[in-house]
Amino acid sequence: MMNTLAIFGLGTPEIIAILVIVFLLFGAKKLPEFARGLGKSLGEFKKAKSEFEEELLKTEKEAMSDSSASKPESRPSPELSQPIDVEAEKPEETNQEGK
Structure with missing residues (x-):
């Protein structure tokens, strides 16, 4: 217990003082x-x-029992096996000045 209270910088005199104050209050x-x-x-x-x-x-x-009982075959989905075209997903830039 003293190691835990040492973290807060409380030694024996401080603990005794706190106990006396608690005794007086309650x-x-x-x-x-x-x-x-x-x-x-x-x-x-x-x-x-x-x-x-x-x-x-x-x-x-x-x-754990549910996942081991109904474990599907692991094979990649078709959407993930195809490369992603980053250029095709970019929105077209518009000119803000209206030219």
Whole structure:
């Protein structure tokens, strides 16, 4: 934990000062409720994260099985095998002066 807080430039004295300020602001009665609420919200976040990961894995497995079951023969399409004439696709330039 200290390595993560070191990124923000927080040392032990700063952390103690922050905890004292939080204790003074919220009081001794509110801190356990605050911690309980924080723990519940972290638990819900972890639960949602795991459900999301499971859904992604399930979708990925279905996509893999669908693609391997109905894999068409790979051959180039006729439109892509012909060269593209770049000059033919350019619009004709018009003279803006009207000459």
